[in-house]
Amino acid sequence: MSTILKNRITSIDFLRGTIMIIMALDHVRDYLYSGSFLYDPLDLTKTSGILFFTRWITHFCAPIFMLLAGTSAYIIGQRKTKTELSIFLVKRGLWLVFLELIVVNLGWNFNITFPMFFFITIWALGISMLILAAIIHLPIKAILVVSILIIAGHNLLDGIHVEGNSLPAFGWSLLHDQRFFT
Secondary structure: OOHHHHOOOHHHHHHHHHHHHHHHHHHHHHHHOOOOOOOOOOOOOOOOHHHHHHHHHHHHHHHHHHHHHHHHHHHHHOOOOHHHHHHHHHHHHHHHHHHHHHHHHHHHHOOOOOOOOOOOHHHHHHHHHHHHHHHOOOOHHHHHHHHHHHHHHHHHHOOOOOOOOOHHHHHHHHHOOOOOOO
């Protein structure tokens, strides 16, 4: 048995695999269920119990993917210097952004001209890794303050909207207030 396999944490691998299966369930529902684009499966006036559940359970996927990405970064950081970890996170983050913008968007649109781009979970993971690559160089107390501000202050920004199709509106949409742009 190789050294890599001996050092794996089975519970993390199990959680990662479980979440990937649940997310695959959601994507299969999107592509194979005839009513998936006609109404929201969380609309209790139109949905069935199993359809509601298969959509509801997937709300846990993105937060758990984020948690696991941070956990993995911490574990990798135990074996690397901060500079090595930062370089690793930048490379991984850029790769994930590329995959979201090209591969995933091609899968959603089935159109090589890319008539629209979706910035969804994989993109958010990639951008988060890029930000984490910088934040890990801060003192631990500063990281704690930033973390508390993000967690405790997130919903305080819900009332702020930037209207129009300007660059600031697009940036705010990417950061907090998801919407479509032309």
